[in-house]
Amino acid sequence: MGTIVARKNAKGETRYRAQVRVMRAGERMRAESKTFSRRSLAKEWIRRRETELEATGDVELPGGADMSLRDGIRVYLEAVGDNFGRSKNAALRALADMPISEKRVVDLVPRDFIEHVHWRRAQPVTRSHPGGVGPATLNSDLIFLRLVIRYLQHSEGLPVGPSVVSDAVDALRAARLISKSSQRERRPTADELRRLDAYLFERWQSGRMRVPMWHVMWLAICSGRRQEELARLPRGGFDREHGVYLVEGGIKNPAGRVSSDVEAVLPESGWAVVDRILADFPGRDGLLLDINPKSVGTRWNNACRMLGIVDLRFHDLRHEALSRLGEDGLTVPQLQQVSLHHSWDSLRRYVNMPARRGERFEFSESVGLGVKE
The missing domain is CATH 1.10.150 (DNA polymerase; domain 1)
Structure with a gap:
């Protein structure tokens, strides 16, 4: 027996889903469906499939039909x-x-x-x-x-x-029981960054935090990289002459991650952070920072909890990085060279600029500048 259900797609266009079911003794033996742009096409498909199934007797479900x-x-x-x-x-x-x-x-x-x-x-x-x-x-x-x-x-x-x-x-x-995720616009305030800067630097310098979260925080703010990407930056991949660096293993992509290495532009403020990391962790080979992405997230959440900072995720630093560059006047193509987004539709979720630019706490103001391990 065939049925047709009309429904609207994301563009508001009406589509017709035709379904053919074959039942025996109350048990479904076969079910097929196909969607059409016109009801007449759906009706014709149902008529043709019912005729074919009756003529061939092919109503048994295919192998693997018991798959859960x-x-x-x-x-x-x-x-x-x-x-x-x-x-x-x-x-x-x-x-x-x-x-x-x-x-x-x-x-x-x-x-x-x-x-x-x-x-x-x-x-x-x-x-x-x-x-x-x-x-x-x-x-x-x-x-x-x-x-x-x-x-x-x-x-x-x-x-x-x-x-x-x-x-x-x-x-x-x-029924409003499900919905798309809302665009997150949370950015750290200057006061929150100032407190995190002092807390993370003191914890690292005293040896009470083995993960160098002070360095990680500023590298994220000045590069816009995700936490797991920050763990895949080879020291030999930084090209100061051309202002770019390498991300090993590719980046996250809605169409599926491509594992090939990619290059991104590092803003001028990011080179000061890289220089400090190289000074604090000398060496020419290996990764810029030897960190576990999961540990980064855990240490970040613990630091925010200790400081009473509410609802600030590490990923919000990516929003902060790209929003700062937008405030500084970078064009969309220039922003994409930093973030490596393929389209403005994806990038704009990360660029959150208020009508009035507020106070910004910069790396040049950090309590850790001029202090080495």
């Missing part, structure tokens, strides 16, 4: 997981341990994803989600699951498509 969503997630991660970042892969591994992943992929319907969202919202608060799971996190859940199902549809030949998630997304967005 948990197994499907594992298949997806094994096949393409290396193309994406740690956060997405970790989220998918977490989803593989949730109740929705116990279901067979071919049995999934929009209601299952709606129930998943309600189940997630009902879970006790955790350290990572002290306010409960938010609409943006739930939206990411469904985006990732939709990618998995699209992959399994084509790689395993399973008769289920991403529209089974899209229909749930439409209903959940209308």
Whole structure:
């Protein structure tokens, strides 16, 4: 029996999803779906597929139809997981341990994803989600699951498509249970940076903090690099003559991380920070800073907590770096040479400039200048 469901896409255009199901004794034997721009095309496809299935008797589900969503997630991660970042892969591994992943992929319907969202919202608060799971996190859940199902549809030949998630997304967005992440505009104030500067330098100089967070903080502010990228800067990759440096192993990319090395422009203020790092940690080979990105995040959060600084993430220093360059008059192409964003749409999330420029605490004012280990 065929059905047609009309739905609007992100551009507001109406699309028609045609679905054909074959049931025997109350059990689904086969299900196929396809989306069209016109209802008449959807009706014609249903008529043709029902005729073909009746003529051939090919109603059995393909091999692998017993695959659970948990197994499907594992298949997806094994096949393409290396193309994406740690956060997405970790989220998918977490989803593989949730109740929705116990279901067979071919049995999934929009209601299952709606129930998943309600189940997630009902879970006790955790350290990572002290306010409960938010609409943006739930939206990411469904985006990732939709990618998995699209992959399994084509790689395993399973008769289920991403529209089974899209229909749930439409209903959940209308109910405001899921939403895209809001643009974060948090930047450290001059007073917060002044306090962090003094605290981190004193902790490093006294030997009570082995991770050189004072150096890491200023390198992030003056380069705009992410914390895990700061751990992959080879000393031999700094070219002062051309004002550029090398990031080993590539950078994060929405289209999938490319592992090849890339070059970025280092603003003038960044060279003063690099010179100080080389003076405090002499050597010509190896990495500029021998740090663990996870330790950087932990030490940063601990420092903010000790100083009573609320809701300031290490990643906010990337916002600070690029916003400072925007305030200094750099053009979009010049900003992209520093940040390595491929498009302005991605870059503008990081450039947060108020109408009135406030006080800025500069590296040249740091308590650590002129003081060496």
